[in-house]
């Protein structure tokens with residue numbers, strides 16, 4: 036078997052095109068405007084700079100107006116919270132995104148909780164997390180990476196209902212919300228992590244395997260059930276400095292039915308879902324129903 040490669044970039048472009056149509060409609064409404072996203076970057080971490088640039092470009096493609104706030108690496112928490120307060124109060128800003136990771140002197144949770152929950156387009160605020168937990172789709176925002184994974188599954192015709200799903204990784208921004216989204220869609224979900232013994236025994240049960248552990252190529256073909264759909268959320272550098280995921284693409288593609296690549300898989304989808312959440316925030320601010 037050779038796995039179908041799930042083209043996250045193409046799917047992301049489709050989502051951005053739909054967002055563009057909706058952005059233009061919102062701009063045409065009486066008293067309407069384009070959705071607005073504020074992107075905050077503290078420091079000059081090279082990877083974060085790339086992601087922020089890609090987010091700004093995606094905004095341009097989707098007709099979302101974006102503003103970048105670049106702060107020096109030695110910015111203190113108080114100064115960042117002050118900026119967040121100003122963005123919360125700005126009626127032209129629908130979404131606020133603070134690029135992670137933040138420098139050590141700033142507590143990320145304090146910053147995330149300071150964002151107006153109605154502008155929490157990353158879906159990291161406790162209110163968004165709680166809304167996902169209790170299944171309130173009309174409140175909060177879905178975190179972008181796991182929401183993108185759900186779209187990728189849909190794109191290859193996978194309905195999670197009744198399937199065994201295994202999520203490897205338990206972070207607040209990917210593993211935990213991913214498990215909840217799969218559960219919401221009626222999968223039987225197992226969350227595995229760095230202290231799970233006999234990992235391969237568990238991953239081999241999965242019809243849907245989401246790898247989000249942050250270890251280069253740790254999921255190999257012998258750990259995958261034949262015919263499974265495997266989504267690679269990893270973003271690592273190997274010994275040669277080459278970008279790679281948590282999945283060993285070569286061996287897994289011989290066993291899986293479908294596989295998302297790195298690069299070109301979950302990464303672009305994360306950005307597309309951010310755009311989608313920003314349009315949703317604008318719809319809510321302009322008193323329009325959710326249409327995306």
Ligand SMILES: Nc1nc2c(c(=O)[nH]1)N[C@@H](CN(C=O)c1ccc(C(=O)N[C@@H](CCC(=O)O)C(=O)O)cc1)CN2
Pocket residue numbers: 085086089132133134135136157179180270278297298299300301302303305306
């Ligand atoms: N505020 C946030 N911070 C971070 C998030 C997030 O969702 N919100 N997630 C990650 C980084 N991230 C988005 O910010 C992200 C990572 C990777 C990609 C991506 O498109 N990757 C490309 C490869 C890019 C490269 O060449 O390095 C791909 O996979 O094709 C997009 C977004 C942590 N921080």
